[in-house]
Amino acid sequence: MLQIIKTFKVAFQAIKKNRTRSLLTMLGIIIGVGAVIMTISAGEGATKQVQDQISGLGTNLVIIAVKQDHRAGMTVRKGKELSKKDYEILKENSVWLSKLSPMAIVGSQAISSEGYKSTVIYGVSEEYFDILSREVVLGEAFSELDVKLAKQVCLIGETIKQELFEGESPIGKTIRLDKVPFTVVGLLEEQGKGGMGSDQDNLVVAPYTTVQNRLYGSSNFTVFMGSAISEDKIGDAKIETTILLREAHKLLPNQEDDFEITTQVEITEITSKITNILTVLLGAIASISLIVGGIGIMNIMLVSVTERTREIGTRLAIGARESDILTQFLIEAVVLSAAGGILGIAFGIIGNQIIYKATDFYIPTAGYAIAIGFGFAAIIGIAFGYFPARKAAKLNPIDALRYE
Amino acid sequence: MAIKKVIETNKLSRIFKNGEIEVHALTDIDLVIEEGEFVAIMGSSGSGKSTLLHIIGCLDRPTSGEYELDGVLVNGLNKNQLADIRNQKIGFIFQSYNLLSRTTALENVELPLVYDRTGRFSNSKELAKKALEQVGLADRIYHKTNQLSGGQQQRVTIARALVNNPALILADEPTGNLDTKNSIEIADIFVRLNNEGKTIVMITHEKEIAQFAKRMIYLRDGKVLTDELIKDRSTKESALKEFELTS
Numbered sequence: 324m325l326q327i328i329k330t331f332k333v334a335f336q337a338i339k340k341n342r343t344r345s346l347l348t349m350l351g352i353i354i355g356v357g358a359v360i361m362t363i364s365a366g367e368g369a370t371k372q373v374q375d376q377i378s379g380l381g382t383n384l385v386i387i388a389v390k391q392d393h394r395a396g397m398t399v400r401k402g403k404e405l406s407k408k409d410y411e412i413l414k415e416n417s418v419w420l421s422k423l424s425p426m427a428i429v430g431s432q433a434i435s436s437e438g439y440k441s442t443v444i445y446g447v448s449e450e451y452f453d454i455l456s457r458e459v460v461l462g463e464a465f466s467e468l469d470v471k472l473a474k475q476v477c478l479i480g481e482t483i484k485q486e487l488f489e490g491e492s493p494i495g496k497t498i499r500l501d502k503v504p505f506t507v508v509g510l511l512e513e514q515g516k517g518g519m520g521s522d523q524d525n526l527v528v529a530p531y532t533t534v535q536n537r538l539y540g541s542s543n544f545t546v547f548m549g550s551a552i553s554e555d556k557i558g559d560a561k562i563e564t565t566i567l568l569r570e571a572h573k574l575l576p577n578q579e580d581d582f583e584i585t586t587q588v589e590i591t592e593i594t595s596k597i598t599n600i601l602t603v604l605l606g607a608i609a610s611i612s613l614i615v616g617g618i619g620i621m622n623i624m625l626v627s628v629t630e631r632t633r634e635i636g637t638r639l640a641i642g643a644r645e646s647d648i649l650t651q652f653l654i655e656a657v658v659l660s661a662a663g664g665i666l667g668i669a670f671g672i673i674g675n676q677i678i679y680k681a682t683d684f685y686i687p688t689a690g691y692a693i694a695i696g697f698g699f700a701a702i703i704g705i706a707f708g709y710f711p712a713r714k715a716a717k718l719n720p721i722d723a724l725r726y727e
Numbered sequence: 728m729a730i731k732k733v734i735e736t737n738k739l740s741r742i743f744k745n746g747e748i749e750v751h752a753l754t755d756i757d758l759v760i761e762e763g764e765f766v767a768i769m770g771s772s773g774s775g776k777s778t779l780l781h782i783i784g785c786l787d788r789p790t791s792g793e794y795e796l797d798g799v800l801v802n803g804l805n806k807n808q809l810a811d812i813r814n815q816k817i818g819f820i821f822q823s824y825n826l827l828s829r830t831t832a833l834e835n836v837e838l839p840l841v842y843d844r845t846g847r848f849s850n851s852k853e854l855a856k857k858a859l860e861q862v863g864l865a866d867r868i869y870h871k872t873n874q875l876s877g878g879q880q881q882r883v884t885i886a887r888a889l890v891n892n893p894a895l896i897l898a899d900e901p902t903g904n905l906d907t908k909n910s911i912e913i914a915d916i917f918v919r920l921n922n923e924g925k926t927i928v929m930i931t932h933e934k935e936i937a938q939f940a941k942r943m944i945y946l947r948d949g950k951v952l953t954d955e956l957i958k959d960r961s962t963k964e965s966a967l968k969e970f971e972l973t974s
Contacts, residue, residue: 329841340829637825640786641887642814642842644807720786724825 330647334654341627348623349663351616352703356667356696358609361674363692366602368685373594377587381455383551384587385420385560387413387568390580403572403581404543412571413547419560422550424451427534427541433479433527434499435487442483444500444527446534447548454550457528462494462509465530473532478509480524498527503537505529557586606692610699616663617703624656624711635715636723649716656708657701664700668693732795733895733926734760734783739792741778741949752778753949755792760928762894765921767937767957768930770946776930777899779946783928784817784897785809797894814842818888822900824880826872832859832883833868839891848891858886862916878909885916889925896920898929902936907970914939915963935966 338345389404410425417423427446432439451457452464465476477498484493493507505527514523535542551560561584568582628635635648671693675686739756742749753775760766770776781787782794785801786809794801797816804812813819818839826835836855840848848854859868862882872880881901888896898917902910914936921927921941931937938961945953 326844333841336830336834633825634827637821637827638838638842639810640784640813640819640821640825641839642810642891644810644842646807647842721781724786724821 326647327650330650331654334651334658337651337655338658344623344627345659348620348659349666351619352613352660352663352700353667353670355609355613355616356664356700357670357674358612359606359696359699360668360671360688360692361678361686362605362609363602363695364671364675364686364688365678366598366605367687367689367692370595370598370602371687373598374591377591377594379456380587380590381548381550382453383554383557384454385549385551385557385564386585387547387549387564388583388585389545390583404541404545405547405582406543409568409571410544410547413549413564413567416567417549417560417563419551419556419563420549421552422450422454424448424454424548425531425544426451426546426548427531427539427544428546429534429538431500431538433483433487435496437488438486440483440486440525442525442527444529444534444538446529446531446539448531450550451528451548454548458512459509460512461492462507464509470530470532473530473536475503475505475529475533475537476508477505477527477529478511479507479528480511480526481513482522482525483527484510500527500529501538505533551586554588557588561586606695613696613699613703617660617707620656620660620704621707621711624652624708625714628652628711628715631715632718632723632726635718636720636726639718639720640724645716649712652712652715653705653708656712657704660700660704660708661697664697667696667700671696731762732759733762733764733797734758734928735795737793739782739789739794741775741782741787742790751949753782753789756951758944758951760926762926763921763924765917765927765939765941766929767940767943768928768946769932769934769937769943770952771932774946775949776946778949780897780899780928780930783895784819785813810842811844814839814891815845816894818891818893818896820881820884820888820896820898820901822903824884824904826880826883826887828872831869831871832864832875832886835872835883836886836890838887843891854890855886858890859883861889861920862886877905878912881905881909881913882916885913885920889920894926896925896927898927900930900932902931902933907935908967910936911963911966911970914961914966918962935961935969939966
């Protein structure tokens with residue numbers, strides 16, 4: 324035990340005597356550990372951001388869509404379109420869906436006396452706002468009665484407001500969508516940029532009845548948006564909807580579904596799978612730099628052993644055992660990589676802060692990333708320090724003493 | 728009372744094998760060195776004096792024959808035991824000092840105590856200081872090795888060899904890297920230490936330095952050629968005088 328303490332002292336002395344070399348040796352580990360912490364944390368940050376976006380999509384979302392097939396890069400509609408009847412059947416019979424809105428989606432120009440803007444018009448029911456958690460910040464949403472009566476009313480997003488009613492309240496104003504006049508009754512809360520940089524505020528929302536009658540030219544829908552009564556009933560809602568729609572579409576047991584149901588849970592699962600893969604991948608790449616750092620340590624330690632051959636010979640001659648030399652060099656390597664690890668942690672945390680300040684991309688420094696980075700550094704210190712240390716310990720004292 | 732034998736060898740041989748070729752570095756060396764002796768071992772290069780020193784110093788093992796150091800039969804010892812024997816019983820002095828660079832004289836002298844496993848030394852710093860005083864370097868203990876002259880460095884090495892109070896001081900060409908004046912200084916330190924009772928074995932090829940010893944062993948081709956007591960031993964004064972005459 325006492326011998327170990329003495330050997331520690333010897334190792335620290337050697338590190339202190341070669342400050343520059345020790346720092347350079349650590350550099351690889353510092354960068355490696357820093358990179359591991361930063362990439363893993365970035366992965367975590369991205370995951371969290373995507374999760375937030377998904378949960379911001381709506382409440383217990385169940386999306387029912389026409390079955391689509393992808394052929395040669397083109398999206399081809401395969402199943403039957405969703406009809407008004409489907410909507411009514413689901414609305415009446417569903418136990419687990421608390422809310423449901425059909426969607427008739429049309430691309431169009433929105434025109435006012437002050438400007439115009441290409442936009443997307445969503446023809447929906449009054450339940451749409453609750454399902455997708457879209458808040459109305461000015462005015463109010465249209466009502467069930469408005470939908471029934473196919474009133475020419477609409478709500479607009481922030482982008483439309485900016486383009487068409489700069490600086491004024493849009494409420495009560497009229498806009499034209501494909502020559503059809505709509506009265507603006509509400510302004511939707513700003514959503515910001517979506518994934519891929521799409522503008523989520525460039526939209527007009529109107530009763531589906533009006534959109535179908537005046538703009539769409541079809542009584543069918545491509546999508547229904549539903550909301551399950553609770554998070555743990557999303558699965559039940561999916562099964563129930565499947566059964567009801569199969570019945571409505573008169574599908575035989577051996578026929579495939581001609582519609583597709585995606586739930587929020589599934590979206591979350593898929594994206595978390597993707598982001599997890601991303602995190603692991605980034606971490607793996609960063610680990611390579613750690614291994615390179617370890618090889619750096621081994622390199623310097625090997626050079627150091629050669630350079631200090633005579634010192635080792637002297638130590639052996641005056642009574643050091645092989646194990647003393649082995650532990651001395653091993654401790655040197657481990658101390659270097661552990662110190663590099665600690666500095667690397669600081670580097671990683673500071674790096675995360677810098678990225679946050681520079682890009683607004685918040686990266687929470689993951690605790691387990693620190694543990695992985697530091698643990699890895701220590702293991703590398705032992706693994707890559709062992710070979711040079713053994714080389715030193717196995718030196719023949721007679722040859723080592725004479726080494727020039 | 729019988730005088731203690733520090734070194735006793737019995738038919739000591741060392742054969743180096745280099746492929747097919749066998750080199751007989753030492754052949755049947757019978758050597759007894761008693762406590763308090765000061766022996767100079769001489770011989771031309773290839774005479775086997777280094778090999779003998781390595782075996783005496785427990786850095787190498789004989790091919791055959793027996794070697795007893797301070798009452799311990801060295802033959803059967805394993806590597807760790809040899810290391811401990813070196814640590815406890817031998818003080819090494821090397822031609823090129825072999826001091827740790829960028830390290831103070833004190834730390835260098837302490838080094839053997841770092842590897843002491845007997846726990847017999849309680850205050851290594853005090854012991855190291857005392858050893859440095861013995862070689863006249865009391866005012867240089869915190870100097871780093873690169874701040875010391877060759878003669879001073881060799882005196883640090885001697886202090887390092889003294890610090891663990893060994894049974895035997897083993898010097899390998901201690902004056903090989905020094906000028907005559909410093910060589911005489913070092914030889915004089917050996918004489919003083921010997922007078923204090925230290926047993927010293929010194930390898931040298933310098934006759935003038937060997938002349939400081941009490942006994943001279945001359946090796947040739949791995950065998951003892953002559954082994955005799957030195958009659959007119961040099962002293963510091965006589966050697967310096969001679970040095971001044973010749974230069």
